[in-house]
Amino acid sequence: MDTLVAVSSIRPVVLCGGSGTRLWPLSRKALPKQFVPLVGSKSLLQLTLERLSALSKQVICVTAEEHRFLVQESMEAAGIEGHEVLEPVARNTAAAMAAAALLADADELLLFAPADHHVPDAQAFAATIQQGADAARAGHIVTFGVVPTFPSTAYGYIQPGAELPGTESRQVARFVEKPAADRAQAMLLEGGYLWNAGIFLVRAGTLIEALRKHTPDILAASQKAVTASSTDGSFIRLDRIAFEACRSESIDYAVLEKHDKVAVIPFAGAWSDVGSWNAVASLQPADEAGNRASGRAVMLHAKNTFVHAPLRPVVALGTEDLVVVDTQDAVLVARADCVEQVKDVVALMTRDGHNEATEHRRVARPWGAYDSIDHGERFQVKRLTVKPGAKLSLQMHHHRAEHWVVVKGTAKVTRGDETLLVQENESVYIPLGTVHRLENPGKVMLEVIEVQSGGYLGEDDIVRYEDTYGRVVPVNRPQQG
Numbered sequence: 001m002d003t004l005v006a007v008s009s010i011r012p013v014v015l016c017g018g019s020g021t022r023l024w025p026l027s028r029k030a031l032p033k034q035f036v037p038l039v040g041s042k043s044l045l046q047l048t049l050e051r052l053s054a055l056s057k058q059v060i061c062v063t064a065e066e067h068r069f070l071v072q073e074s075m076e077a078a079g080i081e082g083h084e085v086l087e088p089v090a091r092n093t094a095a096a097m098a099a100a101a102l103l104a105d106a107d108e109l110l111l112f113a114p115a116d117h118h119v120p121d122a123q124a125f126a127a128t129i130q131q132g133a134d135a136a137r138a139g140h141i142v143t144f145g146v147v148p149t150f151p152s153t154a155y156g157y158i159q160p161g162a163e164l165p166g167t168e169s170r171q172v173a174r175f176v177e178k179p180a181a182d183r184a185q186a187m188l189l190e191g192g193y194l195w196n197a198g199i200f201l202v203r204a205g206t207l208i209e210a211l212r213k214h215t216p217d218i219l220a221a222s223q224k225a226v227t228a229s230s231t232d233g234s235f236i237r238l239d240r241i242a243f244e245a246c247r248s249e250s251i252d253y254a255v256l257e258k259h260d261k262v263a264v265i266p267f268a269g270a271w272s273d274v275g276s277w278n279a280v281a282s283l284q285p286a287d288e289a290g291n292r293a294s295g296r297a298v299m300l301h302a303k304n305t306f307v308h309a310p311l312r313p314v315v316a317l318g319t320e321d322l323v324v325v326d327t328q329d330a331v332l333v334a335r336a337d338c339v340e341q342v343k344d345v346v347a348l349m350t351r352d353g354h355n356e357a358t359e360h361r362r363v364a365r366p367w368g369a370y371d372s373i374d375h376g377e378r379f380q381v382k383r384l385t386v387k388p389g390a391k392l393s394l395q396m397h398h399h400r401a402e403h404w405v406v407v408k409g410t411a412k413v414t415r416g417d418e419t420l421l422v423q424e425n426e427s428v429y430i431p432l433g434t435v436h437r438l439e440n441p442g443k444v445m446l447e448v449i450e451v452q453s454g455g456y457l458g459e460d461d462i463v464r465y466e467d468t469y470g471r472v473v474p475v476n477r478p479q480q481g
Contacts (some may be wrong), residue, residue: 106205145194400454
């Protein structure tokens with residue numbers, strides 16, 4: 001295991017985990033909310049990376065193996081470089097932060113930030129973070145608390161204590177768990193309390209010693225996972241066996257609530273964890289009736305209604321206190337005061353075998369994406385988009401044949417021993433059992449309509465022989481994706 005070279009006084013570490021259930025159907029397990037374009041055409045992760053670029057152009061992103069290329073795309077879009085630490089399984093924030101700290105130089109200041117928060121004023125955010133540098137260098141774990149604007153029961157709270165001499169921060173007097181409504185109201189009236197934003201600035205060595213003191217088992221397991229990690233370009237893959245053995249716990253419970261050197265700095269700017277559809281709605285301006293809209297919404301005689309309609313017109317007629325979210329393959333209609341229960345609906349759908357609970361119709365791949373347009377008995381139609389210079393794996397299917405029609409760009413097709421160039425409005429047939437590959441040799445996006453036919457059309461009917469993205473498996477072990 002090599003320590004990552006320090007690149008600036010503060011290195012951002014973006015925690016990119018998440019299950020994607022609270023903003024279903026737009027966000028799902030396969031595409032959690034940090035990767036979904038929620039603010040204009042940009043994802044929360046891209047906006048987070050752009051905001052953190054004021055501190056450094058070099059970051060560490062901790063993410064799941066299955067999301068590594070989504071993170072890579074966001075980094076490229078934000079003009080950010082760095083490394084991705086890939087977790088083989090989710091083990092909460094304590095283990096994720098431990099792994100990042102172990103990979104950094106001990107004296108480096110690390111800013112741990114969630115990938116899915118929205119902070120419009122990037123300059124004010126960066127200035128606030130810089131205020132915590134002195135306390136962090138002095139050996140404190142510095143938290144950043146948001147000045148509350150209403151008595152929220154969805155956030156934990158921080159009570160600041162005495163000022164820390166020589167710094168711009170205060171000692172944390174105590175952390176308060178997510179309160180009941182009456183307690184939240186009382187704290188707001190009392191004043192001084194801050195929302196816990198889950199953002200931390202700390203020396204890597206300070207965090208490691210705090211973990212060693214309070215949760216040595218998490219540190220030991222993370223150390224084993226880092227020591228046995230492998231590097232593939234900018235990807236650092238933690239050892240699966242060691243990381244699976246690690247206990248899952250948040251950094252709040254594992255360290256912060258036990259540690260005696262925790263400081264806090266208030267942030268008075270606008271902030272949202274975008275944790276519910278009501279939070280998403282609040283990002284849009286309201287009309288005189290309290291309605292908010294995103295996309296192609298049409299409202300008449302509606303009141304306090306939010307409609308998210310990026311694809312087609314969605315009409316809300318005579319509605320009140322509703323949230324309506326339209327996607328390609330699922331629609332959510334909920335009373336505004338029930339949106340926190342969306343995750344419970346996802347659990348029910350998962351139990352009942354609805355693929356839409358976790359998977360989108362459009363699926364991102366490292367070479368581009370595919371969109372399942374139509375399907376029926378013994379056939380399926382997909383629209384493939386392949387990035388310039390990208391190529392799918394060299395592969396074979398046991399149970400299906402494929403017919404490709406190029407509708408944009410030029411395709412380079414390997415079919416058995418043949419290599420073909422297929423232009424727009426031309427097609428090629430791939431018989432069942434034939435080794436094949438699709439490539440985009442051009443400089444524009446390649447678009448292909450793929451018609452599959454056969455007795456079994458599942459995504460797990462694929463045998464890879466060669467792959468640019470490190471997904472090759474032995475020929476006798478089919479792999480999904």
